[in-house]
Amino acid sequence: MGGAQQENGTGGGSMEGLKPVLGMILVQTVFAGMNIIYKLAIDDGMDLRILTAYRHAFATVFLVPVAFILERNSWREITWKVVMFSFLCGLFGGTLAQNLYVVSLKLTSATFAAAMTNLVPAMTFILAALFRLETFTVRTLSGQAKVFGTILGVGGAMVLTFYKGIPLEIWETHVNLVEHNRTVQKQQNEGNQALGSLLAVCCCLCYAIFLTIQAKLSKSFPYHTSSTAMLCFMAMIQSFVFALIMQRDWTQWRFGWDIRLLCVSYSGILSSGMMFTVMAWCIRKKGPLFASVFNPLMLVIVAILSSLLLNEKLHLGSVIGTFLIVLGLYMVLWGKGREPAKVGEMPSDEHEGDEQINVVIDSNSARNSVSAIIDSPRGTNLNLRVIPPII
Structure with missing residues (x-):
């Protein structure tokens, strides 16, 4: 029996289980860098609705030839069900989530909007449990670990965002890529706080729905590059229609060799094109909750990058919040690791390889x-x- 296990390659099971973890850490690192570049684009006066449309356009142009080369035979298996799921993923994960986030950002503040995104793991956990994409048994140790780990991650993100505490002089770079605009801050403070809060909650709900639908799409169509290409194509059409309705000033649609081109290239090719593909693979392997629980990790990376590149001070609350986020993340991963093997990888509807x-x-x-x-x-x-x- 031991020899058979070695022949089947179970000795490398630990490394296989580590790949989704490393993949999601990479995803959140790239997303954190995107937030820094978003700040630079906002400081340059770019309309973020136009940025969202261009982002999906760049992602589509990048992904379609890559999908054709790597997954050429996948196009034969596209059904109306796959097209419908791709449309919904593009609508909830691309168009609605990102545009709602932008509007809530303008009506409230960047700090409040970033904090509200940490409701995504809790919402995803509820939706995944309702659609039976995740096991929910409070009586088992693994189920309790996932519940308390999710609560700790959300709580740590809230502490990191709202509680500052004493400043910590860990390093001093004197680098500030963004000059804060007092006029923009005044407009944010005068915004409709209640409406902005509601839109932020709707943004989190849309993203949680996107993760759940992406898990269903991965079961029906296990071609991650092709599915991401279709998602970005659907989101591109939807985002362009919305941006054209909301912004008629054609000077806003132009950009040269500046921060705007860097922003749409980074967010389109790297964030949407590559990282959405990695995230689709991780969702297929471990489920939607696994992908969403890494979301608070982005706040930790943003806090570090902001202190290095934007001359923002690190505070005691950042350290406490980081500790709670890492502890909650470890608890969820530990609970997922103790589940039966059938809960781990998402099975295919087509019973691929059976x-x-x-x-x-x-x-x-x-x-x-x-x-x-x-x-x-x-x-x-x-x-x-x-x-x-x-x-």
């Missing part, structure tokens, strides 16, 4: 043994001879 083996027992064989003919679907017949143990 093989049915027919075993025909020959009862006319000798008394001291049983012979069987195994009919394999690959066209090979295997002869099996089983000798009963001596009692």
